[in-house]
Amino acid sequence: MDYPIQAVVRRTGISAHVLRVWEKRYQAVVPQRTETKRRVYSESDIRRLQLLREATLLGHSISSVAKLTTDKLESLIAQSGQISVQKKADTSNGARANAAPIIQACIAAVKAFDTEALNTQLHRATVESGFNGLLRHVIAPLTQELGDLWGAGYLKIAHEHFATAAIRAFLLNPARQYAGTTSNSTVVVATPQGQLHELGAVMAASLAAEQGWHSIYLGPSLPAAEIAGVALQNRARAVVLSIIYPEDDPNIQPELQDLRHLLPANVNILVCGRAADSYAAAIEAINAVAIRDLAHFQTELAKIKAHRI
Template identity: 30%
Template sequence: MYSIKQVVEMLDIPSVTLRAWENRYQAVVPERTESGYRLYSQENIEDLRWLKEQTEKQGISISHAVRMLKMRKQKHLDERLNASGGDPRDAIDKMKQQIYTALHEIQGERADALIDFGFSLYGYEAMVYQVLVPVLVKVGDAWEEGTATVAQEHYMTHMISNRLSQFFHVFPVYAHLPKVLAFCPAGEHHQIGLLLFSLFLRKNGVEVIYLGANTPEEGVMDLLEKQGRIGAVCLSVTDEELVPYCEDLLKRLGSLHPELQFIVGGKAYETAGPQATRATYKLDEPPEQWQAWFDREFAGIQHRI
């Protein structure tokens, strides 16, 4: 294993560049000591050397080079699996099971290491939607079936939520897009769906003011008064009994801030049927259709504020 100082000297990559490659593009995911210092494996070194060659000699942008690297690694993995008679989906399933088991057994360091490895191997999209989201679904099922205690469910959900939240500081923000205020109303404690949608918006360059679960409306009102350029409010709710309150809240927010657009989603709005809502958009599409919605609808929001 190598320190960041050794990597800088070995590859002649400035430390500020190396950190930017990691934080913005997840070029490599080094291990961390208990004190938080980076430790790079030989594989990390080879990946960084390849990326440097692509950017300096081939003139390729680092973002494109990282995508190429991920594709190369995935291709090599597929080739190894195929050579051994394996299926790439088996590797994903194995990763999900290993992470779930580590979390279920409260092995936080092992779970973090597996998640780091998964992101370095599969990239953001596959790791989030094919691994971590299914793990969260499995956690919820285990709690309902009684095979996971409330404490285990809270721990496992909290661990994954924390890892997902880290990406709020990775993706760039585009100043021409409006800010979005995202929250679950008072009484709603399930925020995973809201977190995933907020991360999707951030990945598309939207600055999201994320308030999370069980947010009192006084705080929402205060933020809307003090923050500029908030163009949309995103609200997620799973409890159908909270829908009437949410609709009343949207009515009051709309009367105070008529320029706002409202996005609602969550299981409560999915199962409530085609009832009328005061929201501008009722988002009940699956995650794989969010991009089409964003390209079609959100662009309209920015032109109206």
């Protein structure tokens, strides 16, 4: 028996929007089409979607489980302890219930497009934990959670753009650049051409400024020639690139190669972001440094600054 999308929504608890995202972005299921081009789903499709939803509610990203067979999904869920959906998810906003309360509050603010509420949470974290604590314990996990929710279809592009704009404004607020003294160490931060997700780059730029660097943030999706031009004009000692999504962009390798060719050998290139590991070979080929986390980033900046040229 075949079922229309409305029946699938009722039986799986997955919204029509999320279902379409999972199909288009991850090929989680491939529904049949009627003569009038309407999608219909089999009993096995519904079972698979139920398992995928439970896996995501147990904390697995849809991108990591979408290609698993139904048998492997069942095994994965069993190994995860068969924790109930109610204990692992807050269905009101899609955030995992085991996320820190401040992360849940930030996600709720993003869902509501509430800039004031989001800023309140970020200010609170800054006061309680300091700037480094804000980045490590709030912004970094929040960025990860937002990315997972966007990837799973729980957040729309508008939510992602809103969160990016609000967090960028908070972190790059000129009043926050309290390192204050003029620095002779300049770093240029951007994302490569085609990389539109910029929160990783924003975090890098703000942390570099807090560490006393003259941080020039260029924004997302710039060609290598533009990034190199700014670095040369400002005699930058380092260029930082953030790569978030996708993990298989064929343009990344040539962009990295072009950047290395355009920059003097003494200008360091650091590559950060959740997708950076996917381009490890290309990063190594240009003698750049793949950044593991914020602490590693701070260490590499300190090494560059300590090396006199």
